[in-house]
Amino acid sequence: MTKKRSGIQDLLRIMARLRSPTGCPWDREQDHRSLRWHAVEEVYELLDAIESGDDHELEEELGDLLLQVVFHCQLARERGVFDFEKVARRIAERVKADGLVAYSNIDGVVALGPPMGCGMAEASPGLLLLQKVLQGYVRHPNFSAILLVGLGCEINHVDCFLANTAIEAGPSLDVITIQQGGGTEKTICQGIEKVHRMLPLANEAKREPISVSHLICGLECGGSDAFSGLSANPALGQAVDRLVRQGGTAILTETTEVYGAEHLLVRRAVSKEVGLKLIEAIRWWEDYTARNGAEINNNPTPGNKAGGITTILEKSLAAATKGGTTNLVDVFRYGDRAQKRGLLFMDGPAYDPVSTTGLVAAGAHLICFTTGRGTVCGSTPAPTIKLVSNTETYRRMEEDMDVNCGAVIDGEVSIEEMGQMIYRLILDVASGKRTKSELYGFGEESFQPWYIGPIM
Structure with missing residues (x-):
């Protein structure tokens, strides 16, 4: 055919x-x-x-x-x-x-669908992790109202999710299932009606000035190259230092991509306990990859190699600089809520969509994403600021990149000056300026919670 x-x-x-x-x-x-x-x-x-x-x-x-x-x-x-x-x-x-003309304080309506919700054991680590991530999204401040849609008989059915997370349905959180709703078309109509009922309440949220100390920024890198550790990553680190000094929070992640550079973070830990948390996370990944017939240092990727990175050590040393120079305040598990302020580390995989999903679930209001080879990754509901390490990639992908950190390599600005520019952009985006990925509508497809365990 x-x-x-x-x-x-x-x-x-x-x-x-x-x-x-x-x-x-x-x-x-x-x-x-x-x-x-x-x-x-x-x-x-x-x-x-x-x-x-x-x-x-x-x-x-x-x-x-x-x-x-x-x-x-x-x-x-x-x-x-x-x-x-x-x-x-x-x-x-x-x-x-x-359809939102009458609701000036609402940016949009999005649909996020986890790729997994059944085929797993009840009360399994995979189910509990999925529910923890979903809980983080439901409670994310960038969402004003939530409609949970389910089939009706899956392992992660809506009643199970609400019971396990102590979340209650109400004016800003409603539920619907396709089986009880009467099928696809009827459920769509009911869902639209429920969303319309939520709009007036969501529209009551208004922007108002607050201290930058409330801001949580997730840190991510993907498609790194040999310039990443010389421009984009350390420049972002400069911005992170400014944010933390103002009482704000930044979350590093991607445990497998600080492997070999973890000592740089451990020596900055505020306590022995915090440092040991990171070491324990590294040991877990060594065991996890070995059990699955792989090695934690089975990196860098073909794209990284084409960009001039030869070993995981080079990649990790560069990646760690995204966190700046301040003390490491806490280390927590994937999808857990960030509980402290300052520089934090979330244990998790390095696959970009899975990683950014965990950062959003942890409470990140926006994501700073460094790249050398280029990326079109976005995230919802946390805007993604893309920082490219070299001018050549920026010129090829200018419509997708927010900042050309290659200006550092070109000798036009210093790392400190670029860091100040990134910091100002972070504040602007937090205040409503749209990123390139937002203008393209990217983000819904990047909702990919980390799944652990067998599919049955």
């Missing part, structure tokens, strides 16, 4: 070909200004078609107007500013946002 081709994809390919060096000379000569009257003409012809009531003519004129849209999008794509996909995504966002 052949896959049906998309007409719009064909049109986009044809326009790109027409604009190519071997394409149509007339099309290659055009720019936004030269095409402006063509667009006006097509609008008038469309109006005539509407007045005539001729559906065939209407179809033709809509196609001509769409061609103008595609033409302008191709011109913008060539300049690296936007493309047709981005325009279409903005339209979808606008349509969704129209």
